[in-house]
Amino acid sequence: MASSGPYAHELNVALLAVQRATLLTKSVFHSHAKGTLSKNDASPVTIGDFGAQALIIAALQHAFPNDQIVAEEEAKDLRENEQLRNTVWDLVQAAKLSDATSELTLGGPLASPDAMLDTIDKGASQGGRAGRIWALDPIDGTKGFLRGGQYAVCLALMVDGHVRVGVLGLPNLPESDAEPLVEGIGAEQTDADGKGVLISAVEGQGAQSRALTRGPLASPHSIQMKPLARVSDATFCESVEAAHSDQSDSARIAAALGISKPSVRMDSQAKYGSIARGAGDLYLRLPVRKDYVEKIWDHAAGDLIVREAGGEVTDVEGKRLDFGLGRTLKANKGVVAAPRGVHGEVLGVVKKVLSEKK
Numbered sequence: 001m002a003s004s005g006p007y008a009h010e011l012n013v014a015l016l017a018v019q020r021a022t023l024l025t026k027s028v029f030h031s032h033a034k035g036t037l038s039k040n041d042a043s044p045v046t047i048g049d050f051g052a053q054a055l056i057i058a059a060l061q062h063a064f065p066n067d068q069i070v071a072e073e074e075a076k077d078l079r080e081n082e083q084l085r086n087t088v089w090d091l092v093q094a095a096k097l098s099d100a101t102s103e104l105t106l107g108g109p110l111a112s113p114d115a116m117l118d119t120i121d122k123g124a125s126q127g128g129r130a131g132r133i134w135a136l137d138p139i140d141g142t143k144g145f146l147r148g149g150q151y152a153v154c155l156a157l158m159v160d161g162h163v164r165v166g167v168l169g170l171p172n173l174p175e176s177d178a179e180p181l182v183e184g185i186g187a188e189q190t191d192a193d194g195k196g197v198l199i200s201a202v203e204g205q206g207a208q209s210r211a212l213t214r215g216p217l218a219s220p221h222s223i224q225m226k227p228l229a230r231v232s233d234a235t236f237c238e239s240v241e242a243a244h245s246d247q248s249d250s251a252r253i254a255a256a257l258g259i260s261k262p263s264v265r266m267d268s269q270a271k272y273g274s275i276a277r278g279a280g281d282l283y284l285r286l287p288v289r290k291d292y293v294e295k296i297w298d299h300a301a302g303d304l305i306v307r308e309a310g311g312e313v314t315d316v317e318g319k320r321l322d323f324g325l326g327r328t329l330k331a332n333k334g335v336v337a338a339p340r341g342v343h344g345e346v347l348g349v350v351k352k353v354l355s356e357k358k
C-alpha cells in the first residue's frame with residue numbers, strides 16, 4: 001500500500017494501473033503476433049499499445065471520473081479492423097492482477113469491446129494548464145519493444161500544468177539499481193517473469209523504485225542520482241533511434257565535456273529511470289529536425305522522477321519543460337537531464353556546441 005500524504009491515492013492507482021498494463025505488454029511480447037500498424041507519422045503502434053491504453057484509462061476513469069486524460073493512441077484503427085479489435089479485447093480481458101484488492105481498486109474488467117474502444121478514445125483531451133490531467137504513453141519506445149529492447153509504460157498526473165505524480169513501468173530494466181547500463185538489454189535480461197521495475201515519484205516526496213510483481217505491489221526503496229565528482233566521469237544515455245536525437249551532436253558534446261565513455265543507447269523513458277537510480281548520469285535528447293515537437297507523454301513522468309531524485313531537467317536552451325501548453329511541449333526543444341550540481345556545466349556545453357553548428 002502506498003504511504004499517506006498528498007497524492008497517496010493517485011500514486012497507488014497509477015502504480016497498479018501501470019503494473020497491470022506492463023504485464024499486458026509482456027504477454028504480447030511473449031505470446032502474440034504484435035499486430036504492428038504504421039501510423040500517419042510512420043511510427044509503429046501495436047496491440048500492446050492499444051491494450052495498455054485501454055486498461056490504464058479504464059482504471060483512471062473508475063478512480064478519478066472527473067480527470068482529463070492526454071494519451072498517445074486512438075481507437076480508429078481498431079474500429080476499422082474487427083480482427084485486430086478482437087485480439088486486443090482478448091488481451092485486455094486476460095490482463096487481470098492476481099491480487100483481488102488491486103483489481104478492485106482498478107474497477108475490474110471492461111464491459112465490452114465497444115466500451116474498450118470508447119475508453120481508448122477518452123485519451124483525446126487537449127491538455128492545458130488548468131486542473132487535473134493525466135499524460136499517458138501506453139508503450140514508450142514502441143520500436144524498442146518490437147526489437148526486444150527497452151520500453152516503458154508511462155503515466156503522470158499534472159495539476160495546473162505541473163507534474164505531481166509520475167510512474168514508469170520498465171519491464172526490461174534490471175531490478176538492481178547499481179547494475180551497469182548496457183545498450184538495449186543485457187543477455188541475462190530476457191524479459192523473464194520477476195524482472196523489471198516500477199519507478200515512481202510524487203512532487204516533494206522523492207523518487208522510488210520497486211520490483212515489478214504479478215501480485216500486490218512490492219515494497220519500494222528510495223532512489224537518487226549518483227553523486228558525480230567530475231562531469232568527465234559521466235555515463236550518458238541517448239535514443240537508439242538516430243531520427244529521435246542527434247547522435248553526432250551528442251558525441252561532440254561528450255568530447256567537449258571530456259567524457260570518454262561511449263554513450264549508452266536505449267529506447268524510451270528508461271533513460272530517465274536509469275539516471276534517476278544512478279545507473280547512468282546524463283540524458284541528452286538533441287533535436288534532429290527543427291519542426292519536431294516533443295509530446296508531453298514522452299517526458300512527464302521522467303521529468304518529475306529525475307527532479308525528485310536530485311536532478312535538473314531542461315530543454316537545450318535551459319528552459320524547464322512546460323507541460324501546460326497542450327498535448328505537446330511546444331515551448332521546448334530537446335532535453336538535457338543531469339544531476340543538479342553539474343546541469344549548468346552540461347547545459348553550457350550543449351548550448352555552445354549547438355550554436356557552433358548554425
Ligand SMILES: Nc1ncnc2c1ncn2[C@@H]1O[C@H](COP(=O)(O)O)[C@@H](OP(=O)(O)O)[C@H]1O
Pocket residue numbers: 043072137139140141142143144238239240241243244245266267268269288289292295298
Ligand atoms: N523525430 C523525432 N524526434 C524526437 N522524438 C521522436 C521523433 N519521432 C518520434 N519521436 C518520439 O520518440 C519516442 C521514443 O523515444 P526514444 O527515442 O527516447 O525511445 C516515441 O515514442 P513512442 O515509442 O511512444 O511512439 C515518439 O513519440
Ligand SMILES: [Mg+2]
Pocket residue numbers: 043044072142
Ligand atoms: Mg508512438
Ligand SMILES: [Mg+2]
Pocket residue numbers: 137139140141297298
Ligand atoms: Mg513515447
Ligand SMILES: [Mg+2]
Pocket residue numbers: 049072137138139140141142
Ligand atoms: Mg507510445
